[in-house]
Amino acid sequence: MTGWVILIVLAAVIGVGLARFGRFPRGGVELLGAALLLALAGYAWQGQPGLAGRPTPPRADVARANSDYGALRETMFERFTGDAQVLTTADAFQRQGLDLYAIGVLRGALVRRPRSADLWVGMGNALVAHADGLVTPAAELAFARAAKASPLHPGPPFFLGLAYAGSGQFDRARDAWAGLLARTPANAPWRADLALRVRALDALLASDATR
Template structure:
């Protein structure tokens, strides 16, 4: 019975991503590979004989932020297969399955371990998966992106965003102020950064 459920869930996830995830054709293979990877993980570690345990649902799920995805794309470097994995992850976010988004990006990092955009995407996906909380894993992902590409605006922008959303306003202000000081006047994300910085409580 456990296998039947997990196969049905896998098919349902794939169908949801195809119908609502807005995936381009180039992302179909990475998505299929990630779903099969999930099945393989269940085959190795799943325990369908263990009885289920009811848990309390989260009061409010973190929603996918289209504007945030657009800003990340503006800051991205667009090389290799990284963008395809990020598109697949965004589709999973829209479908309400952030754990799948984390899986897709981790699969992409196996192919492109030095892609800073994938590390930024992983940090964002981990935060959504954790209900908006900045976990050590998410912090590590942003730091890894910054180590790979020190001038990349993505790591400080999204680390600052995560801190602001979790109420750590002084830390967010410090990170964003430093980023704004080195952001070109014609950068497409500068206005968004200035607006977010101005909205931080004093």
């Protein structure tokens, strides 16, 4: 009943206000009254004024913390290029949990630059994030496209290994990282971190083997 009272009062206030202060042509007030009556009829037909009020629950916070991918990407990729700007934009969407937007941004950029290893790595990472950390066949294909586009680029095997490690596939992560370590120059800025990761996985896999 309260819903009806509120609706009638609002309709009356709107009708009086518009009729008094609005400028209508001849017959306009009658049309206004008809429109308000039509609104009331529609509410009577489809409305449910007897339902108890219930506040909308707050939206869950889906924002993510900065990932290793975002931090480590700068050591392996060019930083001041158009591809870097695209990846930064995709990262921003991913941190907000908007994975489909990130994928869309990367897909659009790949239409223009289909042989960009950086963009394909970004796509692989975005697909993994969208799958809640699982390395799907689509993500593996994106990383494979990145490696094919630039066979000597450290990004594809490194971030594929990072995705495998995040999904608990430590043996696959170890294979990807060990292969990259074997061809990484001694003065590469990411070599020390990579070697540490391989040793950590070796220790983890050895511990699992003795259980």
